[in-house]
Amino acid sequence: MTIPVFIGYAYFGILPYIKGFYYSFFKWTGYTQVMNFVGLENFKRLAGDTNFFNALYNNAAIFLISTLVTFVLALFFAVVITRSRFTESLLYRITYFFPYVMPTAAIAILWRFIFNPSVGILNGLLTLLKLDFWTHAWLGEKATVLGAVTAPIIWGSLGFFMVLFISGIQGIPATLYEAAQIDGAGEFQQFTRITFPLLWEIMRTMIVFFISGSIACFALVRVMAGLTNPAAEVLGTYMYKHAFQYTDFGYGTAVGVFIFILTLALALIMRRLTRKELVEY
Amino acid sequence: MYGKRSPFRVSPARLAAPILLRIPLLIYFLMVAFPLVWMVYSSLKTSVEFRANPVALPQGFYYLNYQTAWENGNIGRYFLNTIFVDTITLGLLMFFTATTSYVLARFRFWGGRFLETIYMGSLLLPGIVALIPIFLQIRSLGLINTYLGLIIMLVVSSLPFSIFLMLGFFRTIPRDFEEAAYIDGCSYFRAFAQIMLPMAKIGLVTVLIFNFINVWSDYSLSLVLISDSAKRTIQLGLAFLVEVPKVRTDMGALFAGLTMVTIPIMAIYIIFQNKIVESLTAGGLKI
Numbered sequence: 027m028t029i030p031v032f033i034g035y036a037y038f039g040i041l042p043y044i045k046g047f048y049y050s051f052f053k054w055t056g057y058t059q060v061m062n063f064v065g066l067e068n069f070k071r072l073a074g075d076t077n078f079f080n081a082l083y084n085n086a087a088i089f090l091i092s093t094l095v096t097f098v099l100a101l102f103f104a105v106v107i108t109r110s111r112f113t114e115s116l117l118y119r120i121t122y123f124f125p126y127v128m129p130t131a132a133i134a135i136l137w138r139f140i141f142n143p144s145v146g147i148l149n150g151l152l153t154l155l156k157l158d159f160w161t162h163a164w165l166g167e168k169a170t171v172l173g174a175v176t177a178p179i180i181w182g183s184l185g186f187f188m189v190l191f192i193s194g195i196q197g198i199p200a201t202l203y204e205a206a207q208i209d210g211a212g213e214f215q216q217f218t219r220i221t222f223p224l225l226w227e228i229m230r231t232m233i234v235f236f237i238s239g240s241i242a243c244f245a246l247v248r249v250m251a252g253l254t255n256p257a258a259e260v261l262g263t264y265m266y267k268h269a270f271q272y273t274d275f276g277y278g279t280a281v282g283v284f285i286f287i288l289t290l291a292l293a294l295i296m297r298r299l300t301r302k303e304l305v306e307y
Numbered sequence: 308m309y310g311k312r313s314p315f316r317v318s319p320a321r322l323a324a325p326i327l328l329r330i331p332l333l334i335y336f337l338m339v340a341f342p343l344v345w346m347v348y349s350s351l352k353t354s355v356e357f358r359a360n361p362v363a364l365p366q367g368f369y370y371l372n373y374q375t376a377w378e379n380g381n382i383g384r385y386f387l388n389t390i391f392v393d394t395i396t397l398g399l400l401m402f403f404t405a406t407t408s409y410v411l412a413r414f415r416f417w418g419g420r421f422l423e424t425i426y427m428g429s430l431l432l433p434g435i436v437a438l439i440p441i442f443l444q445i446r447s448l449g450l451i452n453t454y455l456g457l458i459i460m461l462v463v464s465s466l467p468f469s470i471f472l473m474l475g476f477f478r479t480i481p482r483d484f485e486e487a488a489y490i491d492g493c494s495y496f497r498a499f500a501q502i503m504l505p506m507a508k509i510g511l512v513t514v515l516i517f518n519f520i521n522v523w524s525d526y527s528l529s530l531v532l533i534s535d536s537a538k539r540t541i542q543l544g545l546a547f548l549v550e551v552p553k554v555r556t557d558m559g560a561l562f563a564g565l566t567m568v569t570i571p572i573m574a575i576y577i578i579f580q581n582k583i584v585e586s587l588t589a590g591g592l593k594i
Contacts, residue, residue: 102331121340130526147362285433
């Protein structure tokens with residue numbers, strides 16, 4: 027029984043990736059039978075394409091900021107919740123986690139409304155607080171678009187990582203903290219010497235996990251900002267545009283290949299860079 | 308915990324800490340809860356109320372929004388489409404997952420580890436890269452814009468994670484039960500159906516919930532594989548609605564649509580929240 031399932035999976039699930047590499051070497055509209063083998067031409071074109079680099083730059087900015095903010099805040103909240111034993115902690119866990127299971131398209135639409143200049147709550151609240159001068163056309167202005175797109179990404183993942191870290195911290199024996207306290211260590215020291223090192227392994231893996239998820243923020247950007255805004259162009263939308271709007275499938279898959287290699291490379295680099303001696307207890 | 312049994316001098320920092328620390332927690336709590344609450348109560352507003360003050364509470368319960376969304380906005384049809392696609396997808400998915408995980412968990416056979424590695428490895432692949440080739444492949448099979456094509460791809464893309472979860476569950480069940488059954492002359496199939504499955508019921512339900520969330524939320528695959536506006540699934544349908552100029556101005560209806568799209572997930576989350584969180588994070592820690 028397993029064999030047919032696996033064969034089906036391999037055909038529909040793995041083969042596309044391999045084919046993707048294959049197609050990137052062609053120039054093809056996808057609707058005719060004509061496929062011209064152009065070798066690396068697609069890639070050379072990629073290297074000289076300013077729009078591509080624009081998308082790459084945007085993607086990088088989104089990626090860096092979202093990763094940083096998500097992990098720092100998730101860690102902060104996790105530590106605060108576990109160490110302080112607030113009674114309402116369960117409430118925080120339940121609410122913070124929810125956005126992670128919310129459909130991506132729904133998140134995008136919701137935030138699109140939040141950022142809407144006339145009916146959105148962001149501007150609405152600012153006006154209420156008499157902070158009118160801070161209102162913007164968040165998704166329309168070049169300066170604010172990237173930030174606007176990054177916010178839902180953080181919103182959607184923070185809770186998940188926080189809960190993950192909480193479980194990790196709860197796995198650390200309490201005796202360690204007690205011993206440290208007796209030795210006169212303050213909360214901050216306890217964090218840097220006990221919590222952080224022991225959480226490090228989990229963090230490394232989670233960063234890699236987050237990477238492969240966030241480079242490809244196609245759905246979110248597409249629904250929030252559409253495909254026509256160059257300030258909100260990311261690799262995923264760029265790939266989609268070239269394949270499905272300009273019907274240049276060869277080029278589109280070349281972008282896809284780039285995304286693939288980039289994700290892999292980043293993951294590997296992160297694993298190497300963050301290699302530290304394993305702290306055992 | 309603070310300052311009571313401590314042999315150290317109680318500093319002002321110790322006393323202020325609980326209050327200060329609660330501030331960021333509460334801020335983020337509002338940032339999560341408020342948009343969701345806003346989404347729900349906004350769906351009950353009229354367009355006039357919207358223009359007046361986006362933040363205010365609705366004056367009455369303008370249920371008409373839901374009807375507008377359901378009929379004019381076609382959300383009704385999209386809803387039904389999605390339920391149709393999802394039911395079949397989930398049925399197939401659970402069947403494939405259960406059988407594959409069972410075999411992988413229990414039997415050591417040549418190629419077993421290989422299969423497992425492939426499934427687990429594919430969890431790390433960026434799904435978006437496969438969008439174009441998937442489109443091309445499905446098209447070459449003539450399945451573009453059909454429900455069958457979408458169902459196949461949904462099953463395929465959810466399979467690795469599903470198997471990952473299921474394997475974990477199966478592995479926690481001691482083998483003794485089946486061994487006792489084999490001694491009594493039970494066949495593999497019967498052992499699977501009558502012993503393993505009932506014991507793994509919790510696991511099966513959890514995996515089912517996950518898969519439902521993933522399949523209900525799907526946007527990218529539907530976007531690429533469905534072009535007929537009548538066949539759209541609900542996420543896709545709503546996303547397109549938001550861009551249609553005529554509908555754009557009827558914010559109430561749009562919010563009603565948004566709420567309808569999110570409510571099933573919200574309901575499931577509230578009921579099963581504990582299990583969901585546990586399973587997702589346990590998987591993350593195991594690595």
